[in-house]
Amino acid sequence: MNNTVNKEEYWHWTEALRVGLCEIDNDHKVIFQLINKTHLLIQKDPESDILYSLLDEVIEYTESHFKREEAIMLASKYPFSENHFALHERFVCQLDQKFDQVKSKQYSMTDFLIFLKDWFVEHIKETDHRIPPYTVGYEADIENELKKIGALSIKQHCKVYLVDDDEGYLELMHDMSNAAGFSSYCFSSGIYFLQTPITNNDLVILDLNMPEKDGIEVMRDLADKKISPTFILVSGFDERVLHSAKQLAESRNLRVAEILCKPIETEEFIDVLTKVHAECNLASIIEKQTENPKSNLQINKNAITVEELKLAFAENQLIVYFQPQIRFDNKQVVGAEVLVRWQHPKRGLVFPDQFIPLAEQHHLMGELTEIVILESIKAYKQFIQADIEINLSVNLSSQNINDLALPEKLGSLLKSHNIAPESFILELTESEILTDTSAALDILNRLRMKGFSLSIDDFGTGDSSLKKLYQSPFSELKIDQHFVKRIEKDTEATAIVKICILLAEEFKLQTVAEGIETQAIWDKLKAIGCKIAQGYFIARPMPAEDLIAFCNKNKLS
Ligand code: C2E
Ligand code: CA
Ligand code: CA
Numbered sequence: 001m002n003n004t005v006n007k008e009e010y011w012h013w014t015e016a017l018r019v020g021l022c023e024i025d026n027d028h029k030v031i032f033q034l035i036n037k038t039h040l041l042i043q044k045d046p047e048s049d050i051l052y053s054l055l056d057e058v059i060e061y062t063e064s065h066f067k068r069e070e071a072i073m074l075a076s077k078y079p080f081s082e083n084h085f086a087l088h089e090r091f092v093c094q095l096d097q098k099f100d101q102v103k104s105k106q107y108s109m110t111d112f113l114i115f116l117k118d119w120f121v122e123h124i125k126e127t128d129h130r131i132p133p134y135t136v137g138y139e140a141d142i143e144n145e146l147k148k149i150g151a152l153s154i155k156q157h158c159k160v161y162l163v164d165d166d167e168g169y170l171e172l173m174h175d176m177s178n179a180a181g182f183s184s185y186c187f188s189s190g191i192y193f194l195q196t197p198i199t200n201n202d203l204v205i206l207d208l209n210m211p212e213k214d215g216i217e218v219m220r221d222l223a224d225k226k227i228s229p230t231f232i233l234v235s236g237f238d239e240r241v242l243h244s245a246k247q248l249a250e251s252r253n254l255r256v257a258e259i260l261c262k263p264i265e266t267e268e269f270i271d272v273l274t275k276v277h278a279e280c281n282l283a284s285i286i287e288k289q290t291e292n293p294k295s296n297l298q299i300n301k302n303a304i305t306v307e308e309l310k311l312a313f314a315e316n317q318l319i320v321y322f323q324p325q326i327r328f329d330n331k332q333v334v335g336a337e338v339l340v341r342w343q344h345p346k347r348g349l350v351f352p353d354q355f356i357p358l359a360e361q362h363h364l365m366g367e368l369t370e371i372v373i374l375e376s377i378k379a380y381k382q383f384i385q386a387d388i389e390i391n392l393s394v395n396l397s398s399q400n401i402n403d404l405a406l407p408e409k410l411g412s413l414l415k416s417h418n419i420a421p422e423s424f425i426l427e428l429t430e431s432e433i434l435t436d437t438s439a440a441l442d443i444l445n446r447l448r449m450k451g452f453s454l455s456i457d458d459f460g461t462g463d464s465s466l467k468k469l470y471q472s473p474f475s476e477l478k479i480d481q482h483f484v485k486r487i488e489k490d491t492e493a494t495a496i497v498k499i500c501i502l503l504a505e506e507f508k509l510q511t512v513a514e515g516i517e518t519q520a521i522w523d524k525l526k527a528i529g530c531k532i533a534q535g536y537f538i539a540r541p542m543p544a545e546d547l548i549a550f551c552n553k554n555k556l557s
Pocket of ligand 3: 457478481
């Protein structure tokens with residue numbers, strides 16, 4: 001299942017790389033920390049946009065470090081500085097070129113990091129270690145020069161503010177931020193915090209319950225001043241208070257990226273801070289990019305147009321991936337969720353969250369779904385030929401259930417390909433199905449009567465009433481990822497998942513948990529009685545051929 005080789009040890013700075021001059025050693029440590037952080041994120045989420053921002057950061061750190069090292073060489077009259085400078089210059093050029101290749105998907109991010117890390121290891125061992133002996137006697141000059149240049153830093157796109165009246169906690173969060181490689185500004189009072197010049201690009205880690213001015217008042221004051229930084233909310237109350245504070249903030253157009261319950265674990269804090277900080281950084285890079293179109297940083301997300309999307313439909317650029325679903329009890333593959341992708345000739349593989357909203361906005365979901373279903377039928381036949389009998393789950397949008405003729409169209413389409421509708425599960429989210437329109441109910445019932453299975457997607461996030469659930473003809477309930485991911489640590493998420501499973505049993509629905517990322521989450525869901533599993537821990541979405549190989553391997557094991 002999860003058989004990635006653990007290469008972590010190769011990514012860390014090690015004592016063997018020490019050259020003996022603390023300024024250089026510390027710089028190197030930071031760079032290796034950053035490489036490691038980026039590498040970990042690639043393993044976790046290789047498609048994350050944040051990665052571009054992180055790679056950009058690595059390059060900026062590298063250049064900033066070279067400047068400091070060159071100042072040390074000059075101050076200590078190091079005799080080989082010219083050669084050394086030339087090495088730096090050549091390397092920066094190579095990095096820029098390779099980064100361009102990464103952006104145009106000709107070079108992988110992992111290869112980029114390996115290249116960077118290998119270069120540093122080699123350079124430190126072969127070249128940097130020669131510098132320290134020449135610095136003896138020039139310590140004061142070096143200190144002076146370094147002061148002029150400043151600490152190893154990149155242009156700080158995003159400042160980190162910590163606001164908590166509990167000074168002990170404030171110090172702890174400060175230390176944890178340091179460990180994550182960020183310098184932060186601490187405030188033990190909301191009033192003082194509001195006197196600092198905060199910008200929309202900043203990140204505020206805000207405690208909710210503080211005397212004088214509490215976290216909610218702080219957010220309200222900022223919203224009134226039309227300042228909207230990104231927040232991570234922290235509280236000693238239970239998660240529900242944090243959630244409702246989040247909703248409140250969002251109603252004022254403030255962005256709450258994460259919520260953290262006290263006590264906060266170091267690892268979780270560092271993970272969340274790294275992720276959100278990189279997101280803020282990316283947002284401000286994109287902003288700068290729009291201000292300054294000459295900048296060569298290409299972020300795919302920016303400019304997808306509806307014309308481009310229509311062309312994609314016409315030129316068959318949409319493809320589908322399949323994410324396997326396996327049974328908890330015997331690990332057999334029983335189905336796969338069909339997930340659309342856009343194989344763009346220039347942008348590379350584009351993910352649905354980047355074009356489905358656009359398709360919805362322009363009423364193109366009917367066409368998109370048709371393409372997805374035709375591709376699914378093609379793949380289904382390939383699976384049958386390979387002796388693999390599984391169900392396919394296709395996502396529908398609310399625009400699809402406006403079309404009263406959908407049940408007939410879908411039914412006859414499958415019939416013309418000799419496929420039983422029973423092999424197709426149609427997924428709809430709670431909010432899509434549970435509208436008050438009787439047309440939706442009409443369509444759903446007729447789909448069911450034709451033999452299709454219906455699945456409620458992202459269950460637990462909408463506001464369903466039991467009555468509506470009872471009226472709608474579902475056969476499957478998919479528990480939302482949000483709860484599944486939190487089940488390990490959060491007792492309320494666990495309670496919600498348990499209730500979903502009980503509810504499903506009472507309504508005779510199949511239960512699917514999606515977003516399973518770890519063994520621990522798998523174990524817990526299995527113990528609670530969930531039936532079917534989907535998530536990165538089992539497998540990521542993949543092309544049809546890979547799914548065949550996956551199923552064959554699974555049969556043997
Ligand atoms: P969804 O229906 O909730 O699909 C599950 C999403 O979660 C997929 O993202 C899947 O790759 C991702 N996922 C699965 N397991 C894990 C996990 O363990 N961890 C994490 N972090 N993510 C996991 P994807 O493919 O990017 O799709 C995003 C959304 O786009 C889908 O969410 C669905 O709402 C929509 N979508 C995708 N394909 C179609 C389609 O053909 N038609 C329609 N209407 N919507 C689609
Ligand atoms: Ca789905
Ligand atoms: Ca879902």
